[in-house]
Amino acid sequence: ALEINNLTKKYVGITAVDNLSIKVPKGSIFGILGPNGSGKTTTLACITGLIEPSSGTFKWFNNADNETDNKQIGAIIETPNFFPNFTALKNMQLVAKIKGIENPEEIDQLLNRLGIYERRNSQFYSFSLGMKSRLALAAALLGDPKVLILDEPTNGLDPEGIDRKSVV
Numbered sequence: 001a002l003e004i005n006n007l008t009k010k011y012v013g014i015t016a017v018d019n020l021s022i023k024v025p026k027g028s029i030f031g032i033l034g035p036n037g038s039g040k041t042t043t044l045a046c047i048t049g050l051i052e053p054s055s056g057t058f059k060w061f062n063n064a065d066n067e068t069d070n071k072q073i074g075a076i077i078e079t080p081n082f083f084p085n086f087t088a089l090k091n092m093q094l095v096a097k098i099k100g101i102e103n104p105e106e107i108d109q110l111l112n113r114l115g116i117y118e119r120r121n122s123q124f125y126s127f128s129l130g131m132k133s134r135l136a137l138a139a140a141l142l143g144d145p146k147v148l149i150l151d152e153p154t155n156g157l158d159p160e161g162i163d164r165k166s167v168v
Contacts, residue, residue, distance in 0.1 A: 001024050001025065001026040001027075001028070001060065001061060001146070001147055002022070002023070002024040002047065002058065002059070002060055002147070003022075003023050003024075003058065003059045003062075004020055004021055004022045004023075004043075004047065004056070004057075004058045005021050005056055005057045005058070006019050006020070006021055006055065006056040006057070007019070007020040007021070007043065007046060007047075007053050007055075007056035007057070007058060008020070008053060008054045008055045008056050009039070009042050009043075009046055009051070009053050009054050010054045016039045016042040017039040017042050017043050017046070017053070018039075019056070020039075020043060020056070026061075032044075040151070041077060041078055041151050041152075044075070044077050044149055044151050045077055045078075046058070047060075047149075048073065048075045048077060048149060050077060060072070060073065060147070061146070071099055071100060071101070071143050071145065072145055072146045072147060073145050073146070073147045073148075073149065074139075074140035074141055074142065074143070074145035074147070074148045074149070075140055075148075075149040075150075075151075076133075076136045076137060076139075076140050076149070076150050076151055076153065077149070077151045078151055078152070079132075080132040080133055080135060080136030082124045082132075082135065082136075082139075083124065084123065084124050084125035085123055085124075085125065086123065086124055087120065087121050087122060087123055087124070088111065088116060088119060088120045088121070088122060088124060088127070088135050089107065089111070089120040089121060091124055091135065091139070092107045092110075092111065092120075092135070092138060092139060092142065093107065095139045095142055096142055096143075099142060099143050101142055101143045106142065106143075107138075107142070108120070110138040110141055110142060111135075111138055113138075114134040114135075114137055114138050115134060116131055116134050116135060116138070119131065137150075137153075
């Protein structure tokens with residue numbers, strides 16, 4: 001599913017990721033563990049196209065063009081960010097448009113499954129951290145992606161939100 005070869009990301013005065021090579025087979029569950037500041041989020045940001053690596057390469061699904069297909073990869077990187085004055089529903093509709101998804105019923109299903117359907121018409125800024133995390137997870141799951149990338153997936157969630165049965 002993913003092949004990373006000699007990925008490096010440098011900032012002024014710091015090397016965040018240094019010569020990382022990993023192969024993640026299709027169908028696997030894979031985790032990156034390490035202390036704060038070890039480059040986990042930077043690696044995920046590189047392979048999702050949020051930031052450019054300084055050097056090295058990565059390929060999704062043997063695609064040598066190095067392009068991330070938004071329909072095949074769902075991701076939450078760091079803090080959930082949406083338009084603060086848009087409602088949850090409007091933010092999800094925007095994500096659907098970006099991903100090229102035309103099934104509006106899927107949005108309601110995901111919001112319901114993640115326990116925030118009743119707040120779909122509330123503005124994002126009014127959400128608690130846990131609700132923001134649930135909305136981000138709904139956005140990542142939109143379109144039934146082949147790959148789901150979750151950076152700090154339980155951040156801000158209560159035990160019910162962390163429970164796998166409430167999501168699957």
